[in-house]
Amino acid sequence: MNRLPGTSGSHWMRTAAIPAHPPLTEDTDADVAVIGAGIAGLSTAWELSRAGRRVIVLEAGRVAAGVTGHTTGKLTALHTTVYDGLRSSHGPDAARLYAESQMDALRHVAEVATELGVDCELEPRPALTYCEDPEGVDALRAEAEAAKSAGLDASFVTETDLPYPVAGAVRVEGQAQFHPLKYLRALAADLVARGGRIHEHARVTSLDREERCRLTTSSGVTVTAESVVVATHHPVFDRGMLAARLTQHRDLVVAGPLPSGQDPQGMYITTEDGKRSVRTAPYGDGRLLIVTGEVFAPGTEGDTEGRYTRLAEWTRERFGVTVTHRWAAQDNAATDTVPLIGPLHHDDHRVFVASGFAGWGMAGGVLAGRLLSGLITAPDAPAAWADLYDPRRPGSVLRSAPAVAKAQWDVGKHFVKDRLDTVVGGDVARTVDDIEPGEGAVLRVDGKPCAVHRDEAGNLHPLSAVCTHLGCLVSFNPAERTWECPCHGSRYDTDGEVLQGPALQPLERYDPEDLTR
Template sequence: MSTESLNHRSYWADSAPATGTTTFPALREDSADVVVVGGGIVGLLTAWELTRRGADVVLVEAGRIASAVSGRTSAKVTALHGFTYSSLAERHDEATAELYARSQVDALRHLAGVVDTLDADVGWERVPAYSYVESARELPRLQAEERAAAAAGLPVRAVTEVDLPFPVAGALRLDDQYQFHPRRFLLALAADLARRGVRIYENSRVVKLHDGAVGRVATADGATVTAPDVVVATHYPVFDRSGAFARLSVRREVVLAGSLPVDRAPGGMYLTFEDRTRSMRCAPLPDPGRRLLVVTGEKFTPGEEDAAGAFHRLTDWARVRFPGVRLSHRWATQDAFSTDGLPLVGRLNPATRHVLLATGFAGWGMSGGVMAARLLTDYLTGRPRPPWSRIYDPRRLPGFSEAGELLGHQAFVAKHFVGDRLHSDPPLAELAPGEGAVVEYEGERHAAYREPDGRVRLLSARCTHLGCLVRFDDAEREWACPCHGSRFAVDGSVLHGPATRPLEAREAPAEPFEGPGGGP
């Protein structure tokens, strides 16, 4: 079975549809104590925390809640984050690594309490987490992580025996971690919020922010919400005044899901950074004789690499390493990485006291999202903040170790802002049905997509965020901006921020495409 024949929707979306469970209207006008922008784990959980402390909350989501990044995750909830602790100790210091570990452990404990309070079937399971290497050459790196994680307070232990169907050179194990069905959890959270009086609005893309004594956000349709405080929980900030775009890079990662016989299914959550990252875990299925296998990997920059190739490489790997797996779903997810390796959670910038944001979780959005929701709630309710709040403050100054990352990120953006305009483009006539490319047409560069019937759809090739040239993602048939990760449908509509406006339509040639045989 090829990857094209697999279901291209997230397994979590297919197995927990929102229809009949949660349906929320589009925003008209409203006001509240706090408006939360974004309906993923950070936004929903922040609204939940604030409501339990007596705040009147409005939540506004551009599409459907729990359908963007939080609905496409692997849903590992763990404090063992690959080789994060040795990296933090090296780039910052051991105290920073310890605060990071304490914040993640606190998030796990708190999320377990939230799940217990909701009393919903969210596939919650307690399992061990592993970071492993297959090559003996990588053992020194694994040993450095063991020392750093232990110094940070995590009870990790080195092991060589794991329940994977292939050998490893070594692994770190951390017990009593969690995994769950992310959409079931988030939909249960949204239903509980609605019962508690939170007004949730869907299909309401926020495009403007007024930051004054009273904040105000406005949607593309002109609807507004006013509130003294605003939380921007949109994965990648959709407002540039934070300056976060200068400190964030974006990576995309492909995901496969399928079933295994229960006796062949690993019982833990696994991660290695070898082979362009490989991450896997299993989950319950309606058939008690089988388990769902979820495999992720092949990190790449949106619009920079061949997504179809990433799907094929991961598929081949999964079928070799897990013989007998019946793959059923394929999709992709997206993560934001800060230049100093730490999320940004807190005040938007030094000049504001009323707008907060959370971003930069580097693939650990489940535990990081819980941490962020708790920290944002402490900011907004005036409660004493935990000691780790300082390492996440967006207003922190870049350190010496961050300088190279900052310069590299800005050079990468400059390459796509300027350098892409110097490349030659394919002729429009060479574009086959179902294909897209930036092309030269009537002396200008356009994002061109040829429909299956041969008609051409032309759009501006400039991303509406900061003007970089978009590229066509052949695997997902979407336009992607390599600079900051915005994604657009073939009709130009926004699928993923930070862009909030669609690609502008251009007049296209009316004649249909004539292929080699003379017909469409």
């Protein structure tokens, strides 16, 4: 087993503790129930509370401890090479509306931070998408032109402040970076001060759409509300088959201290080398370099430790930085590029969703809050870009049909192949004795696929390997010691508890003695 670089733990979560909120212990009601307390959920709840609605936020774990707590904290409208693609597939108006809505979110973060008087380390920075391979230059020239036509302050450049040469880059001015948890800590506090309610460890397991929406939590407590917002990363309670239009990806993150004089003074990203994303943050008397990359689909990577090592080596070679911390983030992307923000169901305007941010959820989450609040409080006067993000948008399924087909092929492949592997002796079919401390594997026990982890003390933790979402088999991520579903990205800890949806129920626990009979 490789030695992992640095200490595990998100920089944001280590430096901005958010006060605990009580669990939900009795039935209640509200005007709007928001499921999920990441940036999209809290932004939506805060906007609705400011508009005079009675709001309750239900979070399965801790506030902002999911995707939001593991982001890189970039606030930018430049999303690698989105504008040239949008212009081609959706038209120039769509590209313009996309840019306008993203910039509106950036400005709104600055306005809210000022209003609440919060120091969330908001720093203006240009955003750059670059390439080192000259063959990528033409695509970046086209992206710069498309971004400029969409209304951004964009240009093509060949010089940057990175400590290594590039072949070319799209540079967009007027962007920013921040500390997302310091921002959300203030937002949550103000939401509660306005009468909003936040409940942690309140996983919602069912949603019934009757005269009013009725939500039930894993503890059996119910909430009734006129409207519901599903801001759970992956849209649970998905009757609109949005899951077929979303692909999952997991990014590794490493960080280490950098002298202030070596700060590259920007936010950088390239799709080369399995993606590399770079920014810095205030850190004592200097800066903290944060590098993201080594993208893979959850549940499909058997050498996560090797990926961390490659990312750490790249960081050391390019910046001379020794990695001190590491974490990982997970997000999903809509198959037609544009996030899904709006009504979850075709036949019901009471349940809304925010998903598919493709790694750009900081501005996207704030955008979702403003858009969904408007759709709920003033449905007859939607924002100019409401149609662009509407999950029911015309032509979306047709435009994304090839990507949808590929995603569903991958799901079907895992559903069948992983089961065959446990039967005919593929890579995952090992014996219990082969599992070293800290490792995990899927075995066949009494005819059933069993996910077995051996902890550092040598104790076995056997679980059903069948994901409780749609029945695919999970696989073990040794770097994070989690079980992950390759079909839709559900993640579980070694005791089977859900860490990340769309799964709502834990993996079934088995008796360790069954493994030794």
